[in-house]
Amino acid sequence: MPRAIEDVIAAARDFLGERITTNVALREHHSHGQDPHKPHLPDAVAFIETGEEASRLLALCHAQNIPVVPFGAGSSLEGHVTPVRGGISLDLSHLTEILDVSQPDMDCRVQAGVTREQLNEHLRDQGLFFPVDPGTPHCTIGGMCGTRASGTNAVRYGTIRENVLGLTVVLADGTMIKTGGRVRKASNGYDLTHLFIGSEGTLGVIMEIQLRLHPIPDAISAATCQFPSLKGAVETVIAILQSGIPVARLELLDELQTQACIAYSKLEGLEPLPTLFLEFHGSKAGVEEQARQAEEIAASYEASSFAWAMDTETRTRLWKARHDVYWAVQGLRPGHKVLTADTIVPISKLDDAILGVKEDIAGSGLAATVVGHVGDGNFHTVILVPPEPDGMDRAWALDRRIVARALALGGSCSGEHGVGIGKREFLEAEHGPEALAVMRSIKKALDPRGILNPGKIFLN
Ligand SMILES: Cc1cc2nc3c(=O)[nH]c(=O)nc-3n(C[C@H](O)[C@H](O)[C@H](O)COP(=O)(O)OP(=O)(O)OC[C@H]3O[C@@H](n4cnc5c(N)ncnc54)[C@H](O)[C@@H]3O)c2cc1C
Known part of the structure; x- marks a missing residue:
């Protein structure tokens, strides 16, 4: 192990104790995410529990040019958390405090390692929920900010980007800043909050997040709708969206995916055909009306079946099957x-x-x-x-x-x-060289030594 990293580990032991470790099993766990990229071991894993610890560790790494890779739950899919240049995997999963919830303002402040499932469990009795719903219940809110995550509810409630009001972030040199606030809008300078959303741990380490919350709807109905052809299913999606029905979830599964879900999740009453899963939120009369309108549109595109239900058990089974598609495909x-x-x-x-x-x-x-x-x-x-x-x-x-x-x-x-790692080669074609150069200059301004999650977003 090079001298500089040994020095950083020794100095960090003073304030982290055994929470900075070179244990091989823990390094292995932090060498990859949920992706097919080649794993790479970090030199050490650090479990931090306060902003001050993060600041001190980053200042040490900055001084010695040691890479730091933020790690939430490691569920990302594009090689994001692989420490391709070694260094420290900075594990935020101990930061699990829900710091404040305001029912009247419908917002809350959480630490970065709080999971989506934990937050919704906590909010249930207050009639509120946090809608951003990637398939993985254990992913962290910090990690979701890192990847600018969304999921099945985004069509109605937006992605994580629309639901974050402010952040506390530790920069590459250990400086801690606060961005945004609690208000729903502000016209007050550069939007630093949203600069960090989707920055994949390359610009700073997010410690706390101020989130928007939403009232739990009075009534929810879920529907499945099957088609003899994929074209009919896709045309139905376009027509539903263009009709302005405020659908809360609208998911498509092709025939092979439906077949995999029937087998893996034991879904009853479905044929291996192109399928839509839908969900409607509102008053009881409102969701019935939305479902009826969607059914009419589906019928005009020759849907072979349309079934809807309001009971929690049916809905839970359906969305569990949707969230398990990755494992269902592996089962094929x-x-x-x-x-x-x-x-x-x-x-x-x-x-x-x-x-x-x-x-x-x-x-x-x-x-x-x-x-x-x-x-x-x-x-x-x-x-x-x-x-x-x-x-x-x-x-x-x-x-x-x-x-x-x-x-x-x-x-x-x-x-x-x-x-x-996986999508770096497309960024220039998508954004153009000039816009990519602006992104590089932002990276350089915030992380001049390139220690934060190197090898990600940019090809070199
Ligand atoms: C089966 C399956 C289904 C999925 N479905 C969806 C889906 O529907 N929608 C969707 O959006 N995603 C989906 N994902 C991807 C994944 O769940 C998301 O990318 C999630 O947002 C990552 O959260 P995490 O806590 O696991 O973050 P990690 O994987 O640990 O980290 C993700 C990135 O964020 C950075 N990061 C982590 N924490 C912080 C922090 N506190 N500060 C700064 N940077 C940080 C990391 O360095 C890394 O670059 C799915 C993944 C799986 C395995």
Whole structure:
């Protein structure tokens, strides 16, 4: 181990004690996320419990040019948390305090390691909820800020970006700053809060987050709707969105994904056909009316079935199945890895994009499903990577083709998973060299020594 990192670990022991460790199992756990990229061990893992500890550790690392990679729950999908240049994996999972909840203002302040599930459990009795819902219940709010996460509810409530009001952040040299505040809007200078949202741990370490909350709706209904063709399902999505029905969730599963969910989640009453999962929030009469309108639209695109329910048990089973799609796909071909493309296009281009991707999959000779948050124009292609020497190369080639198609349609390489390692090569094509140069200069201003999560977002 080089001298500089040994010095940092020794100095950090003074205030972290055993919470900075070179234990091999812990380093291994922090060497990768939920992704198919090559893992890389950090030199040490530090579990911090206060802002002051984070400041002191970052100041030490800054002085010695030691990389620091923030780590929430490690559920990100693009190699984000892999310490490709070693250094310290800065684990924030001990920061689990919900600091303040204001029912009248419908907001709260949480530490970065609070999980989405923990927060909603805490809020339930107060009639409030935090709507941003990535598939992983254990992911941290800090990590969700890191990746600018969203999920199934974003079509109605927005992504994490729309639900963060302010932050406390420790910068690369250990300086702590506060951004934003508690007000719903402000016209008061550069928007630093949203600069950190989606910065993937490359600009600062988020310690606290001020969040917007929402009232739990009086009534919720969920529906499933099946189609003989994928085209009918996609056209129904576009028509529902254009009709202005305030749908809360609108998810598409192609026929292979539906088949995988029926098998993995024991879903009853569904055929292996293209399927929409929908959810409506509002008053009892309101959700009944929304479901009826959606059913009428689906019928005009030749839906073969439309079933809806208001009981909690049916809804929970349905959304648990939706959140388990990743594992359901793995269940189709045990021994295969999974690579997930995360493209997004303007709503009017959804049919071109999804039907084109189905052609890309067929041309690749690989098995892959299409599933996603089509209410936002965002969908995933979940590619099964064959356990053969060229398996990963073939999967990446398909991923590239899918991204190129999205970009050509005015879309993006990532709707919600982020850039990490996997999507770096597309940023110049998507933003242009001038905008990318501005991003680099922001990175340089906030992290002049390049110690924060190096090797991510930018190719070099
Ligand atoms: C099965 C499955 C389904 C998923 N579905 C969705 C989905 O529907 N929508 C979606 O958006 N995502 C989804 N994801 C991806 C993932 O859950 C999100 O990326 C999540 O936001 C990451 O949270 P985390 O706590 O695991 O962060 P990590 O993976 O630990 O970190 C993510 C990034 O944020 C940085 N980071 C972490 N904490 C901080 C902090 N406090 N300050 C600064 N930077 C930090 C890290 O350095 C890293 O770059 C899914 C993942 C899986 C495995």
